[in-house]
Amino acid sequence: MPSAPCPTPKIMISLQNIEKVYRTSTIETLALNNINLDIKKGEFVSIMGPSGCGKSTLLNVMGLLDEPSSGTVQLDGQPVMKYTDKELAKLRNQKIGFIFQSFHLINDLTVLDNVEIPLLYRSTNGKPRQEYAKEALAKVGLSNRMKHFPKQLSGGQKQRVAIARAIVGNPDIILADEPTGNLDSAMGNEIMTILQDLNKEGATIVMVTHDEQMAKRTHRLIRLFDGTQVL
């Protein structure tokens, strides 16, 4: 008996003819040039390229943090180009979790309060909000640091808090901008393992990296050069 055909995984992020131009009064810089890219649900994709080639800009466009100058962005099948600020905020809140190279934790809040941030904008009540945040922290092995402040943590711990914050809302997509860039190799490996585990659980992950070894641990590599996709 012939086996049933494998269903084609659905496209989670779709970029078509994306261009991003930065303009000042004297100069125009083309940061992204005609990018066409589909990322399927459950994929773990890495983006590499030399500094200034547009990797972070591409990630920002995917994460709805920045608007392209032209082209269309679809997230989970929804074209977002005409979305209002409120609709974009809602989409980011429900679909995307971000991890940044410099962690971007709010130093004035405890670890637990930092992790709760995405849930604040979902109107999740206080008690369940705390429970979800504690679960996320347990997942990254930081249950014992809930009451600490970011300044009391090591770089690796900070990045794990940032991962907990990214996953607390159970988003479909995780966008990581050089998540191991500020960490030593041991810590970097640890973070990469957590990301791989999240991917195995179903998250679609796009990661910008400079590290070939880290990129090899992902499903697919995209290379950029001067704003153009070369691989």
Next chain:
Amino acid sequence: MLLNYIKIAWKVLLRHPFYTFITLFGISLTLTVLMVLTSFLDHLIGSHYPETKRDRTLYVMQMHLQDSSRTSSSNGPMSFKFLTDYAKSLKTAERVTITTFINSSNAYVGSQKIKLNTKFTDADFWQVTSFEFLEGKPYNEQNIANGDNVAVITDDFKKHYFENSSEPVVGKDVEIENIHYKVIGVVKASPVTRPFTYADVFFPYTAPKSNYQGTGMRGGYVAMILGKDKADLPAIQEEFQSHIDRIPLPIIQDGTKFAVMDVKSVPYLENFLGSILNGNPGMKAIFFGIIFFVLFMLMGLPAINLVNINVSRIMERASEIGIRKAFGAPIRTLMWQFIVENIFITFIGGAIALILTFIVIHLINTSGMIAYADLTINLYVFVISIVVCLLFGLLSGVLPALRMSKLNIAEALKS
């Protein structure tokens, strides 16, 4: 969410103690000035001891007379007879009292002169007002009919006049302007800012030197008309006006013929402003305009300053703003966060201002700058202060919040 905002606001305050000091200093100083000012205005025009029924009392303080050529006019209090004929006879009023405004006198303790203020009043004065009798009782109609030389004195005068002020003084003699009076009662004094009730010594109007027998229109007396209810005041005013309208014109006063006569019974605030502004309605608009301008400057300038500090401080929180936006905070929510934070800071300033106001008010009350001053922070003053805090917080928070919430996320995260 609110708790999260307040936590952040508190941490931001602790982050730069010097900035925080400047901010809170500005807010609390401004609010202190406003609260003391409000308390003083309330002291001036609110219903307080011994004029606790001000809200249902009308005041008749001035008569305005003018000749037909408008070359001479006469302004001032009225005669006892005039007020008896036209105010005392009001049927819609609960009670009417006629009293002199303020008369200056001297008394002597040994060789030491005591300057004092006296009032001649009728017996109803003690019913219309709410003086607290520490000793004795007020004089009554019988004392007045008998022409008794009796006096009600204040506790402060008692302290100055009698050597042993702890002993009761009812029945003792006081000598004022070479006339002996028997003390019949001692009351807690009324502040100098309430001229209808302020005096050191009160005499029945039939006592010597009261000039109550004058037959002209003008004299040294004013009246307070007490209504049964606040709602009765318009009817009382109408009846009083109808009495006045019946007076045949022209009238002759001190040999001058006056074709115009104007006397009004008005609530305290109107009377107070009328006396400040000489009753000119156009001037009232200017007066309120100036008050509004002063309040605006008092609140507006520090608010603009605070906006400036807030805008520059907000830029150092760009990363936080970027993060919140990235994780789903819409512009409106972020604006609210910053406004709530600002209001929280303003309320801290408000709390400091409240303490400072208590201290300033205590100093005013005890310094003797205003005789018998009893400035307070009552519920009314407190509610006004809260509203002022809210306004101030909004004024200084909206613009920085608007600027911050429009930050581009990617740019904010780079900072």
